[in-house]
Amino acid sequence: MAIYRQLQTNLWQDEFILELEALEKYVYTYLMTNPRTTQCGIYRLVKKLMELELGLEWETIYKILKKLMDNNKIAYCEETGEIMLINWSKYNFINSRNTILCINKELKEVKNKEFIGRLYTICLERNYPVKDIFNGVVVDGLKIENKEEEDFLEAEGEEVDSLKADKEGLSSPFEAPYKALGEEEIKEEYINKSYNKQKVTNKSISRILLEFSKNIKKASKDEIEKFIEWRKTFEEEFIIKAIKQAVKYKAKHIGYIESIIKNWAAEGITTMKELMKKFKRNKPRVNSEAYRYLD
Structure with missing residues (x-):
């Protein structure tokens, strides 16, 4: 996959972003663009590297992470060291073969199963091809398999009895x-x-x-x-x-x-x-x- 991340220009007009202090905007932007970010929006946060790359102490970083967690922008698991960008797929998902294969591979490496379940729900909400994205991935104890099924989308006005x-x-x-x-x-x-x-x-x-x-x-x-x-x-x-x-x-x-x-x-x-x-x-x-x- 190409080594770049997409940020929309209207990010800076977002109501939440406008209320952040300069240092908080800096950390939040880092979370979306650092070298360990993934296509699925869930990745391992390395404290030492984050301190080094941001030039900040972990205590300062964690206070900002806590604020982002309280505002449902990220989820962070201290036990696995993983972070989830809640709205990542909303702005970065591309319905292409390579993207879906990449996300599928990344999800199989995620340790925090709660994050996987949460992303699964988000993908359902946004009508993404979950059978392909989560193929072979365990969600809430159930392994998703990509099998041929009838399409849920029906002609408008058609009633199924x-x-x-x-x-x-x-x-x-x-x-x-x-x-x-x-x-x-x-x-x-x-x-x-x-x-x-x-x-x-x-x-x-x-x-x-x-x-x-x-x-x-x-x-x-x-x-x-x-x-x-x-x-x-x-x-x-x-x-x-x-x-x-x-x-x-x-x-x-x-x-x-x-x-x-x-x-x-x-x-x-x-x-x-x-x-x-x-x-x-x-x-x-x-x-x-x-x-x-x-x-």
């Missing part, structure tokens, strides 16, 4: 962990038994629970409560899409689903119509197969 697909004999790309529950079983087992004292209608979460049970597992009481709470704000299909995203990227647990929903909501996306517009905008204009670089 999973129940209808099952009846017509269409196979799912994912194997259910146990026998899928029917609509009536969902209603009785999840709602009538667990929530017989609450006014929860079949319309509220039955299809959500069905999708969750088919592709992930039987929902626990806490998970059902989350679905009920989300349903107060979001459409049924909206939540189902979040479940499908988690399944697609093999992040089969409620935490990732919640992260997906929160990130969509943070972007002001709360309806299926808005969500489909987002994916349509992010859909590559060239043949998607051209972006599958790894065997």
